[in-house]
Amino acid sequence: MNDINLGLKIKKFRNNQNLSLKELAEKIKSTSALLSQIEKGVTNPSINTLKSLSTALNIPLYKFFIEETLKKVHIVRAGDRKIIKPSKSDGVSYEILSPEPQTDVEFMILNLEPYSSSKEKEIGHEGQEVAFVLEGEVKLNLDNESFVLFKGDSIKIEKFVKHSWENFTSKHTKVIFAVTI
Numbered sequence: 674m675n676d677i678n679l680g681l682k683i684k685k686f687r688n689n690q691n692l693s694l695k696e697l698a699e700k701i702k703s704t705s706a707l708l709s710q711i712e713k714g715v716t717n718p719s720i721n722t723l724k725s726l727s728t729a730l731n732i733p734l735y736k737f738f739i740e741e742t743l744k745k746v747h748i749v750r751a752g753d754r755k756i757i758k759p760s761k762s763d764g765v766s767y768e769i770l771s772p773e774p775q776t777d778v779e780f781m782i783l784n785l786e787p788y789s790s791s792k793e794k795e796i797g798h799e800g801q802e803v804a805f806v807l808e809g810e811v812k813l814n815l816d817n818e819s820f821v822l823f824k825g826d827s828i829k830i831e832k833f834v835k836h837s838w839e840n841f842t843s844k845h846t847k848v849i850f851a852v853t854i
Contacts, residue, residue, distance in 0.1 A: 679723075682737050684712040686730045700729035747772030764789030764840075770849075783848040785811065785840035795835035800853035802830040809846030812839040822848075 687697050694712075698705040703722065710716045718726065727734040755769040764786030771780045779800075783791060795814055804813075805827040813820045813828065815836045822828060830836055840846040 677738060678714060679718060679737055680712040680714040683708075683718070683726060683730075686726075686732055686736075687712075690730060692730075697726075697729060701725035759791075765791055777854055778851050779854060780851045781849070782807070783838060783850060785809075785838060785846040785848070787840060787843045787845065789840050791838040793837075795837045797833040797835040798852065799832060801832055802836075802850055802852045804828050804830070804848050804850035807847040807849050809840065809844050810842055811846045811848055812841050813837075814839060 687694070692700075694705040694708050698708045701708075701722065702725070707716070711718045711722070723734060723737060726732075727737070749770060749772050757767040757769065759765060759767075766784045768782040768784065769779075770782060771778065783804075785791070795816070804822075806822045806824050808824060810821060810823050813822055813836060815830065816834055820828070838848060
């Protein structure tokens, strides 16, 4: 825990909320001079001051003591992609393009072998979906309507709209898509 700079964390949380030193000091019933010294690392805050800061910034107390482990860059190499093959879906696989840990957007490639379908029936999900046909042609069954999409076509599907993908041709089809979570 020696590596944790409480002052910098407090300053970051304060700046994220667009609060001046004076505004935060008033909220915690302290002085801006003391708060400035804490942020510069000249002095350490007491437990009571940390509790007050936690309340004023609406941040759980433990957040001051954990290091952020999120990397700025997450790379998924082509050979390291996770492949999902749903049961009961012969000829269908999903390549996960999103890096771990999961983000707010799932990014995948749907591979459809000739004459295969992503689902036996149409299903909807919580997030919006944007898709782009990389290879081949595909039939999108969307709320009891069907649309044929060709290489280079794209589509946006709203939340909870029931849909399924179907390759009705003798050629391999690839659809790249992103779904918000």
